[in-house]
Amino acid sequence: MAVRPNEPESRLRRFLSKDFTPYLVFSVPLIFMVIFLFWPLVTTFIRAFLPAGRHFTFGPFSLNNFERFATSNLYRMSLRNSFIVSFAVVFCTMLIGVPMGYFVARVKMPFKNLILSLGILPVILPSFVGAFSWILLLGRQGLVRQWINAFLGLFGLELPSIYGLFGVIFVMTVTYYPFVFLLAYGAFEAANPLLEEAAMIMGARRSRILRTVTLPLVLPSLGAGAILVFIRAMGNFGIPAILGGEEYVLPTLIYFRVNGFYDLNGAAAISLVSVAITGGALLLQKFVISKREYETIGASRSQFAQHTHPAIRIIATVFCLLVLLISLAPQITMVVMSFFTRWGRTGPEGFTWANYARIPEIAGKPILNSLYLSTTASLLCAVLGCLVAYITERRKPRGALILDLAIMAPFILPGTVVSVAVISAFGSGSIFALGGTYTIILISYMIRRTPYVFRSAVASLSQLDPTLEEASMIAGANWLYTFRRVSLPLILPGIISGTILTFATLLQELSTTILLYSARTRTLPILIWGAVADGKFGEASALSTLLITMVFIVVYVMNRFLGKSITSSFKVG
Amino acid sequence: MRKPFVVLAITLLTLVLVGGAALAQTGSLAIWSAASEEEAQALVAEFKKLYPGIAVDLIRAGSGELLTRMQAEAPRPGGDIILGIAKESLDAVYDLLEPYKAANHDEIPENLRDSADVPRYYGYSMPLQAFMVNTDLLAPEDYPKTWKDLADPKYKGEIILANPALSGSAYAQLFMMYELYGFDFCVEVGKNAIFTASSTMVPEAVARGEYAIGVTGEGNIALAINDGAPVIAIYPEDGTGARFDGSGILKGGPNPENAKLFMDFLTSLDAYRIIVETRQRRVVHPDAPGPGPLPPLSEVVLIDYDDAKAAEIREDLTMRFSDAVF
Numbered sequence: 053m054a055v056r057p058n059e060p061e062s063r064l065r066r067f068l069s070k071d072f073t074p075y076l077v078f079s080v081p082l083i084f085m086v087i088f089l090f091w092p093l094v095t096t097f098i099r100a101f102l103p104a105g106r107h108f109t110f111g112p113f114s115l116n117n118f119e120r121f122a123t124s125n126l127y128r129m130s131l132r133n134s135f136i137v138s139f140a141v142v143f144c145t146m147l148i149g150v151p152m153g154y155f156v157a158r159v160k161m162p163f164k165n166l167i168l169s170l171g172i173l174p175v176i177l178p179s180f181v182g183a184f185s186w187i188l189l190l191g192r193q194g195l196v197r198q199w200i201n202a203f204l205g206l207f208g209l210e211l212p213s214i215y216g217l218f219g220v221i222f223v224m225t226v227t228y229y230p231f232v233f234l235l236a237y238g239a240f241e242a243a244n245p246l247l248e249e250a251a252m253i254m255g256a257r258r259s260r261i262l263r264t265v266t267l268p269l270v271l272p273s274l275g276a277g278a279i280l281v282f283i284r285a286m287g288n289f290g291i292p293a294i295l296g297g298e299e300y301v302l303p304t305l306i307y308f309r310v311n312g313f314y315d316l317n318g319a320a321a322i323s324l325v326s327v328a329i330t331g332g333a334l335l336l337q338k339f340v341i342s343k344r345e346y347e348t349i350g351a352s353r354s355q356f357a358q359h360t361h362p363a364i365r366i367i368a369t370v371f372c373l374l375v376l377l378i379s380l381a382p383q384i385t386m387v388v389m390s391f392f393t394r395w396g397r398t399g400p401e402g403f404t405w406a407n408y409a410r411i412p413e414i415a416g417k418p419i420l421n422s423l424y425l426s427t428t429a430s431l432l433c434a435v436l437g438c439l440v441a442y443i444t445e446r447r448k449p450r451g452a453l454i455l456d457l458a459i460m461a462p463f464i465l466p467g468t469v470v471s472v473a474v475i476s477a478f479g480s481g482s483i484f485a486l487g488g489t490y491t492i493i494l495i496s497y498m499i500r501r502t503p504y505v506f507r508s509a510v511a512s513l514s515q516l517d518p519t520l521e522e523a524s525m526i527a528g529a530n531w532l533y534t535f536r537r538v539s540l541p542l543i544l545p546g547i548i549s550g551t552i553l554t555f556a557t558l559l560q561e562l563s564t565t566i567l568l569y570s571a572r573t574r575t576l577p578i579l580i581w582g583a584v585a586d587g588k589f590g591e592a593s594a595l596s597t598l599l600i601t602m603v604f605i606v607v608y609v610m611n612r613f614l615g616k617s618i619t620s621s622f623k624v625g
Numbered sequence: 626m627r628k629p630f631v632v633l634a635i636t637l638l639t640l641v642l643v644g645g646a647a648l649a650q651t652g653s654l655a656i657w658s659a660a661s662e663e664e665a666q667a668l669v670a671e672f673k674k675l676y677p678g679i680a681v682d683l684i685r686a687g688s689g690e691l692l693t694r695m696q697a698e699a700p701r702p703g704g705d706i707i708l709g710i711a712k713e714s715l716d717a718v719y720d721l722l723e724p725y726k727a728a729n730h731d732e733i734p735e736n737l738r739d740s741a742d743v744p745r746y747y748g749y750s751m752p753l754q755a756f757m758v759n760t761d762l763l764a765p766e767d768y769p770k771t772w773k774d775l776a777d778p779k780y781k782g783e784i785i786l787a788n789p790a791l792s793g794s795a796y797a798q799l800f801m802m803y804e805l806y807g808f809d810f811c812v813e814v815g816k817n818a819i820f821t822a823s824s825t826m827v828p829e830a831v832a833r834g835e836y837a838i839g840v841t842g843e844g845n846i847a848l849a850i851n852d853g854a855p856v857i858a859i860y861p862e863d864g865t866g867a868r869f870d871g872s873g874i875l876k877g878g879p880n881p882e883n884a885k886l887f888m889d890f891l892t893s894l895d896a897y898r899i900i901v902e903t904r905q906r907r908v909v910h911p912d913a914p915g916p917g918p919l920p921p922l923s924e925v926v927l928i929d930y931d932d933a934k935a936a937e938i939r940e941d942l943t944m945r946f947s948d949a950v951f
Binding site: 124125126129180187191192193215292293294296297298299300304307308310311312313314394395396431468472475476487488566567569570571572578582583584585586587 | 636655661662663682683684685686687689690692693694696697698703788790791819820821822823825826828829830833834835836845848852939940943944947948949950951
């Protein structure tokens, strides 16, 4: 301390020499979230306490919209059904997805890339098309129903009607199990084999290892999968709308308030109830997982010895193929139907190429639009979701839970409610007139889908040992360098699978798009919806087949191409 | 590891800019249509023969979604024309429609347009509601003849209806039954029936033999008959409501002058012929032909349909009905 330098200057210098990149990087997503995410949430929240109708004011507030849950049978039934459906679907998807993920990750079997790629297909068929196909197969005159009943008849049983809760739960299960399957697969693949080997050396039996070592390790990923399924099941409109019959759930009730009566405030109240339920489920999931935090991506890696016993290989292969066959039945139906003019009593009738011949004429622009919107939105979601996940998981700022809930909330707000909030904020009449543009669709896609990537990034981060990052920092790397060279490569597989899922689900998005699209921004699902509404199932099937094929190619190429880099990215050090 | 970052950043920037650049172009007539795609396309094609210079954008959605759009985007909607939605829905958004006296004003009967001197909407088609019966599943002596028959317990589980809360035509059916026989009767019919959210499911299900009886717009029955489905149209002997759906100009739309040209075209005999031919709808123009396999109006028992009352009690009636039946 020989020369005492100018005090303020040194403070300034110290201030300037601090590493600001994290703050700069974090501020972008936070600003986006404030503008596009909190605003729709806040208006929805306020609306819920306003008198029924469309008017938005700041009072007088009341609980009238909520009282309906006490006074109306319809509201009570919707609430009860939503509970039953969501929990049943989570349970059933776990039952299918977890073993399947385990088999594909740990059992030596053929066509793994193909199974992984096919496994994502159920979530990309627009759900109204899926539900419709199931009616063709399992409806009162359904082909497959007759076969199944002929078989069940031997035991004096009969398949329950596809119209009603059974149908809704069944179709949602075969649609949403990929979330559990893919996340479980990723976790089983990533879990550190040394731990299991250690248990084995100590003489534990397979079942004991599975129960006490493997399952706890993959629990965060299973939790993430379960919560994704829960939210999807809670928010899905297309399936209960077509198969629910008179069994209402909360999304159909909301649709009925908005599109039936333009009662935005009543719809907001119902949305709030559904957000609250999902919030509760999120808390429960956090509680279960936070008590069991394990880092599984350590500094050293080794490969798993895969099961090679013939019995388990046969069981695994048969199980996976069976699940794929059942869950892809609607897609298969669509492909078959796309070559016919109509579906008669005994199956498709009138072979034709005409459905495909029309595609270049009617679908050129919509195909490009769908690809453009889905790709851009999922990349933006990936960046945003990944950064926010990093903030909540690593920095653990105060209010991280609120941030977590806030980013998840729009995901469970029904598409209709989000779009109405977006239109009123950025529609033709507002200061930022974005009505009819690609941007307005991108914004609402981001609001609704960032949680996918966010969830999978959180799950990956919670498996990643922070000491790796600390080591990098101690060695002198700045934050950005550490994030780029250490954290990101390690969590990349999780982010990529989340982004692929986002891309796939955005390609089939209907409920937001239908309120926001203009002639220029028409997408493929809008076209499919129109064909179904006009009763042109051949054309709808051809377009759906095209959609499925497009996604399948993208996913398959990604799986092949990234399959190597996914495994190699685990081999750190 | 540097490269992927740069690539990602450049990709994103390009993608967003591409979207932004595409904003520059604008269409010069935007039609919001609840009518079927081929019908709307046929109308647009004919309109473009008259006015080749006008680029027409067609937005297709259900009438519920279109009404939501109208109300959310008011007072400066992105569309110019609302095409083919039920009269009672048009009445519900009456303030959002622009009054305009079309060139063919005098050819449209007064009870088939907005009754104001300068109407805000003109009739488009007459979606008469009729019973669609699958002839493979029911013998002729078992066909329902009247609304009253629908409450017969022998039809339990054989009737498919659209949800009156979600479908305009299904609400019209409910309102007709309510006006004829009262609320309790509606509940009896409701208990007999299965409900679907989408009104297009009804004719589909009956044509495929999922259900024996459906109530739907007569045009859907005509299309199914033309398609070779084993179905017939039965008009209730206790009467079906004389309803119509219509089209109008959106107030504050971007191209008001082109919208007027389109309304002039839409009320012409040529346009009505197209509507009859593409989707077998009955239209409001007295000189237009009747739809193919359906009977002329003289053989159909019509009853008055009180749109104003229907619109007024809609929320109350559908809520009460939903609470009682579901």
